[in-house]
Amino acid sequence: MTIKTHTAGIAQAVVLAALAAYPLVGSEFYVEMVAKVLVLGIFAMSLDLLVGFTGLVSLGHSAYFGVAAYAVALIAPEFAPANLWFVLGAAVLISAAVALGIGLLVLRTRGIYFIMVTLAFTQMAFFLFHDTALGGGSDGIYLNFRPEPRIGGWMPFDLAEGSQLYYFILAVAVLVFVGIKRVLRSPFGRVLVGIKSNEHRMRSLGYSTFNYKLGAFVLAGALAGLAGVLYAVLFGFVTPELLSWHESGHVLMMVILGGMGSPVGAVLGAGAMVALEEAFSLLTTHWQLLMGGVILAVVLFLPGGLIALPGRMRQLIKSGGPHE
């Protein structure tokens, strides 16, 4: 057990060091791609909080991601850079508020109905930005300037600079990762895992599970919003597709691919998804077909996702041993 946690700690340190060193060696294109993986990793971790830890399969998680991204674009002035801390705080708060409103309604349903209503809400959000003047139609909105992290007169770093933007995103991703780990071992986090295991029993033990689920829903929405802000800042434009249910399915697939119930798995899933999409789209224009095949294979042959792979290998080696 201690050896295992030790190995995991070393592995995490190595990965972090590699991520920190990457801009020194990688081309601009790939640095941006790794930044995208980190952003989607935050998004996937936020969804995993619901799917993997609380047992709430949401098919509407893109709503909070997209709403925050749009909030950045709409709050930012047209001819001057916005203040990063202001747009970040405002957009995350808006996402949290939207999650609170939607959560109050959808958490009254269960199972397949929960999946359907979350999907319905994200589609409503999609059409709100797609079909009204608010969201600039199907073309979306361009961000003319990257927000500035100005505190008073001081600029601690500059997001217009590619590698500094990368390090900012990496720092946020690490903070979210560590934060989620902490939350999961808190009394609140233990209750969420209990709800996933046996909600009825949690209620009879005195936990008003609705409030806990709502807390998880708002927290997950806020973190998805944080990812949405980073996405808008990274790519400099937002489109209604960010809110569509395809995007919700996309992030759900990352969670499944990486392995539910593990923040590391969620980031792994995001990385694998982006890498496979990139590789397959170089091979063929029908890359989505290949992608579907991979997802299917993972669900069928590796139910625990990529994160379960080392354990599976160890098991295979162990069971293979005595036959030699």
Place this chain on the structure above:
Amino acid sequence: MSDQLLVADKLTRRFGGLSANEAVSLTLTRGRLHALLGPNGAGKSTCINMLSGDLPPSEGRIYYQGRDITALDAPQRSRVGIGRSYQRTNIFPGFTVLENCRLAAQSRHQRAWRLFANALGLRDTLDKAHAVMAEVGLEAQANRIAGTLSHGEQRQLEIAMVLATDADVLLLDEPLAGMGSEEASRMVGLLDTLRRSRAILLVEHDMDAVFAVADEITVLVNGQLLATGTPAQIRSNHEVQQAYLGEEAFHA
């Protein structure tokens, strides 16, 4: 009569046209074990579900220490001090025995806002979990995964979890079901000690156990209260003999 903890006053529960419980009244007193008897389908589960808040009554009121708690849901009733165990083992099978008990104990001081606190570092909760494991005799199994325990041990765990919530009213739905005779007698001994400071409602099929430990017995038939009394009174009640128990059982 000052230690009356839970009073059910004419509880009725209808499912469509069927009355599963019809004006059932009973009183649970601190220091006494009250058994609920009745053939299958008599409405015992409906009754216990109404008391625990799993099922709202169609009519009637429930009082806890004189306070009307009819409108409280299951979590609220648990927090008031009414704990329940289930007929079919209802635990967290994937967690350790310790975590099962710890979660139960944590429900008394939930601290939901302390998002960055370490749950395993909360001493009061952890101490409580260890205390209840010791009380039911599961201390040695603390780090076992609950799902791998024997059936009897899982029943003990179920009781430990209720105890961890500091409940002073225990609603126990067939805690002896499926237990071997040795395990069952240990459980009966445990019930005997638990009763001293609490009020217990015991739904149980095992007649010997019921007549051995009960201070009072209520017999339900077809959702109606047939008789309430001491074991001796119930034993000699002619209606009860005819309706449910069969004459032989009493002369054995």
